[in-house]
Amino acid sequence: MKVLIAEDDRVSREVLSRALENAGYEPVVVTNGNDALAALLGNDGPLIALLDWVMPGLDGTEVCRRLRAANPPIQPYVVIVSSKFRTGEITDGLDAGADDFISKPFDTDELLARLRVAVRLVGYQLAQQKQLEQYESLGRRYSLLGEIVAQQLQPAAEDIAAPLPDPIAEAENAAPPLAPTAPPPIWFAAGEIQHLVPRALTELGLSAHSTLAASGERATGVASFTSWAGFLDLGHHRWIDLVVEIDPNAAAIVYERALRRRPQTPAEICSFLAETQTVIAAALKAALVGKGCEVTAPLLTRAEQRDLWAPALRIPAESECYCFDLDGVQLDLAIVCFPCDPRARSPWDLRLHEVVAEPYPADQPPGTPPIAERGAVITEHLARQIADHSDRAATEGAVATYELSPIAQRFHHNGHSRPL
Numbered sequence: 001m002k003v004l005i006a007e008d009d010r011v012s013r014e015v016l017s018r019a020l021e022n023a024g025y026e027p028v029v030v031t032n033g034n035d036a037l038a039a040l041l042g043n044d045g046p047l048i049a050l051l052d053w054v055m056p057g058l059d060g061t062e063v064c065r066r067l068r069a070a071n072p073p074i075q076p077y078v079v080i081v082s083s084k085f086r087t088g089e090i091t092d093g094l095d096a097g098a099d100d101f102i103s104k105p106f107d108t109d110e111l112l113a114r115l116r117v118a119v120r121l122v123g124y125q126l127a128q129q130k131q132l133e134q135y136e137s138l139g140r141r142y143s144l145l146g147e148i149v150a151q152q153l154q155p156a157a158e159d160i161a162a163p164l165p166d167p168i169a170e171a172e173n174a175a176p177p178l179a180p181t182a183p184p185p186i187w188f189a190a191g192e193i194q195h196l197v198p199r200a201l202t203e204l205g206l207s208a209h210s211t212l213a214a215s216g217e218r219a220t221g222v223a224s225f226t227s228w229a230g231f232l233d234l235g236h237h238r239w240i241d242l243v244v245e246i247d248p249n250a251a252a253i254v255y256e257r258a259l260r261r262r263p264q265t266p267a268e269i270c271s272f273l274a275e276t277q278t279v280i281a282a283a284l285k286a287a288l289v290g291k292g293c294e295v296t297a298p299l300l301t302r303a304e305q306r307d308l309w310a311p312a313l314r315i316p317a318e319s320e321c322y323c324f325d326l327d328g329v330q331l332d333l334a335i336v337c338f339p340c341d342p343r344a345r346s347p348w349d350l351r352l353h354e355v356v357a358e359p360y361p362a363d364q365p366p367g368t369p370p371i372a373e374r375g376a377v378i379t380e381h382l383a384r385q386i387a388d389h390s391d392r393a394a395t396e397g398a399v400a401t402y403e404l405s406p407i408a409q410r411f412h413h414n415g416h417s418r419p420l
Contacts, residue, residue, distance in 0.1 A: 002046035006036035008055040033058025053082030064097035077118035200283035213323035219312035227273040227303040229281035235294040239405035250329035270303040338405040344398035347390035357400035
């Protein structure tokens, strides 16, 4: 983690830098208050700062005041390092916005202990910020979904004038129920996806029909929008990834058709495509469940727009590829299967977003629910619960998890993606 050192004395700078480097921190060194403030407010700036009280330009307390007045999304943790140690002076520094105070000459062990406190508190801020962004993103998606539903509930003019059907006549003329048939296969029948996807898109007010899709390995284009949904087939230990790609102009056209207004930002298109992917995935998942597959969708759908510098998403040649024409614009769908046998992980070495393969712990008393159910996603909170239980348990028990597929990892671990 980066730690800012703002110190005009050369010897003090070298001592602090050496202590931080030996402890595994990345020191960012400046020699005056103006540069310190600029570094703390810059993009990807340090989130922990060691400020000398007296230095050229702005002094340490003034840097604190201006930093707090700027109110960045993540508040850096500021430790003032100074030979001033009178109670009133310490009070002035803390009131100016400093989080901690350490006097020169300092004890290295004490300094590192205070930095560990800073790392914990900054980590809490980062976790809260991430959770807040996820809540805001979900709020935008649910708002957009409500708008989509509202548009579809508005009847067309010809529907208003049409006579209402006669339910009695429909019941009298209904076809007899089908006789039971043999269990269906565990995959989609020929032509089934070409039928399911257009039918699902009608829920968004979109008309689509299947066209010929190119086969073989391919990569997503620059600036194109891609959305992802994934199923985990628990019975057959496989990930099923659904990847939709659409170019920017086509995405804007489809958005306007569904919502009857133009998108204002790429983020709005991403939210819309994520919900479109949700609708498609729900239709395909229901079909697989109907065939007897034990399928779960443990992770939220996600969407991104690929920028110039982001690596392309490669679609393997073994994928099933489909192309749909939405009244003149093209939408591509790839379905990719990856085997994913469960693997045993230490309770202290769990990976975020992986999926629990077997209830944990396996030896819970009757009537006591497990800490992690089968199909649960490993979150930071769940990982802490499992680790805490293992600390108290007499014997260590491994946690069986499913790793994410390579494509799912791209959408959940790649910094270029927009989590929705």
